[in-house]
Amino acid sequence: MSRRNGAIGAAVEDYLGYLRGKPSLEEVEVRLVDLVENYGFGHFAYTVVRPPRTREVIGFLKQYKEGAIARTNYSHDWIEHYDEQDYLFVDPILKTAWLTCCPFRWDQLDEGENLSRQEKEMLGDARAAGMKSGITIPLHGPEQGLAALSLTSDMSSEALDACWHECRVDLFTVAAYTHEKILESATRPSEGADVHLSSRELECLKWTAEGKTTWEVSKILNLSQDTTRFYLREATRKFGVHSKHHAVVKAIAAGLIAP
Amino acid sequence: MIRIITADQYETCRPLLRQMFRLRYRVFKERLGWDVETVGDEERDQFDRLDPTYILVLNEDDDVTACWRLLPTTGPNMLRDVFSHLLVDRPVPDAPGTWECSRFAVDCESDGDNCLANLNRVTSELFCGLISHCLRQDVDEVVTVYDIRIGRILPRVGCTPRWRTKPQRIGNFSALAGLFDINNDVLATVMENAGFSSLIEHDPYHLEPLTGLPSLGGPIHTGVPTHAH
Numbered sequence: 001m002s003r004r005n006g007a008i009g010a011a012v013e014d015y016l017g018y019l020r021g022k023p024s025l026e027e028v029e030v031r032l033v034d035l036v037e038n039y040g041f042g043h044f045a046y047t048v049v050r051p052p053r054t055r056e057v058i059g060f061l062k063q064y065k066e067g068a069i070a071r072t073n074y075s076h077d078w079i080e081h082y083d084e085q086d087y088l089f090v091d092p093i094l095k096t097a098w099l100t101c102c103p104f105r106w107d108q109l110d111e112g113e114n115l116s117r118q119e120k121e122m123l124g125d126a127r128a129a130g131m132k133s134g135i136t137i138p139l140h141g142p143e144q145g146l147a148a149l150s151l152t153s154d155m156s157s158e159a160l161d162a163c164w165h166e167c168r169v170d171l172f173t174v175a176a177y178t179h180e181k182i183l184e185s186a187t188r189p190s191e192g193a194d195v196h197l198s199s200r201e202l203e204c205l206k207w208t209a210e211g212k213t214t215w216e217v218s219k220i221l222n223l224s225q226d227t228t229r230f231y232l233r234e235a236t237r238k239f240g241v242h243s244k245h246h247a248v249v250k251a252i253a254a255g256l257i258a259p
Numbered sequence: 260m261i262r263i264i265t266a267d268q269y270e271t272c273r274p275l276l277r278q279m280f281r282l283r284y285r286v287f288k289e290r291l292g293w294d295v296e297t298v299g300d301e302e303r304d305q306f307d308r309l310d311p312t313y314i315l316v317l318n319e320d321d322d323v324t325a326c327w328r329l330l331p332t333t334g335p336n337m338l339r340d341v342f343s344h345l346l347v348d349r350p351v352p353d354a355p356g357t358w359e360c361s362r363f364a365v366d367c368e369s370d371g372d373n374c375l376a377n378l379n380r381v382t383s384e385l386f387c388g389l390i391s392h393c394l395r396q397d398v399d400e401v402v403t404v405y406d407i408r409i410g411r412i413l414p415r416v417g418c419t420p421r422w423r424t425k426p427q428r429i430g431n432f433s434a435l436a437g438l439f440d441i442n443n444d445v446l447a448t449v450m451e452n453a454g455f456s457s458l459i460e461h462d463p464y465h466l467e468p469l470t471g472l473p474s475l476g477g478p479i480h481t482g483v484p485t486h487a488h
Contacts (some may be wrong), residue, residue: 210277214320214322232320244320244321245274248274
């Protein structure tokens with residue numbers, strides 16, 4: 001890979017430029033497969049472990065089993081085996097993705113006595129299915145969401161050693177921008193997350209969330225008590241609920257107020 | 260309106276709980292001048308860390324005007340651990356069907372001249388909330404340590420203790436311990452004395468969790484007040 005003063009690889013720069021041109025996700029997938037192949041990875045799996053709090057997944061991504069939302073070019077046999085074995089509930093890769101922000105290698109997970117018998121079994125099965133080497137890039141956020149981009153290869157552990165140091169920064173960048181693109185195009189605001197509050201309504205709700213009474217909110221915002229009451233009732237009505245405290249819960253769930 | 264908050268609802272009810280802790284600060288720290296633990300402008304102590312149930316009374320603005328804290332007598336509670344000397348020779352209550360109430364507070368400052376009338380009404384509402392909650396939980400006795408001034412309004416509310424101890428001086432007030440029977444008759448008496456024809460209780464189970472999995476797009480539940488009777 002050619003480098004300009006430690007910057008990311010030229011192929012990655014090209015890929016980011018391509019993303020800016022508003023390609024479809026299907027087109028992005030083709031480019032992504034091409035790109036990671038250059039780094040020695042033949043297969044990928046982009047898994048949404050938890051969507052952003054106020055968004056839901058549409059199209060492109062496929063719902064595999066309960067809770068598993070992914071886009072992948074893993075072999076059909078492996079996907080079926082993964083499903084049959086209920087590996088979603090065992091998978092040490094997804095578990096690790098919750099615990100770290102940095103890319104990690106699957107062979108590092110298997111070192112020492114960290115894994116349960118089932119977890120070791122799953123990684124063993126993956127190796128047997130041709131995924132000799134694998135890496136995963138956890139993608140945390142926004143809005144408490146978690147996705148993971150896994151790349152697999154039939155290269156040996158030693159071969160991975162050689163490329164790991166060079167490639168992980170590039171692939172981390174690729175993963176982050178791809179993640180952003182997918183969130184943008186393959187998710188939409190979930191029901192109830194598209195309530196629009198005026199800035200006054202939002203202010204009144206925010207102070208209510210802090211445990212302030214209507215009277216206190218009116219003093220803080222220098223409004224009359226009746227006006228404050230009006231804003232709170234409007235916000236409550238917009239969420240289709242019957243108490244301002246329920247409206248606060250809705251507003252937090254919709255990401256309008258920080259929890 | 261009566262609002263019961265059990266520990267499983269603390270997450271969704273943080274704003275209400277904060278209002279309650281601040282109300283308690285105003286009442287116990289500022290007005291009564293008790294030596295209580297405080298955190299900022301909130302009054303909280305070790306018993307609040309034991310997942311108590313809170314009985315609240317809310318006004319028309321859904322703001323907390325009165326509160327009470329409920330703990331089982333089978334675990335740590337104020338009568339057993341702080342005020343057991345009030346009991347003198349009586350055994351310390353310790354039974355699954357007996358719960359302990361503490362931190363009775365009413366915000367009557369905001370109602371000016373109507374303070375006493377308001378105090379009576381809100382106290383009645385608090386008792387109704389307590390009794391109806393206890394009935395649902397198969398609790399038939401409640402013990403509490405109370406100020407003799409509160410003791411004076413209890414007959415009017417319709418609650419007379421089955422037994423009570425002699426008042427003793429604690430700091431700047433006189434307190435006694437009393438045990439109250441909880442049953443449908445008591446509830447009827449309290450409601451009758453207060454002129455309540457029904458109880459408006461907010462149904463908390465229609466609230467959704469604050470965090471966790473995103474909405475699955477199901478129907479939006481509404482917190483329509485339900486009538487307990």
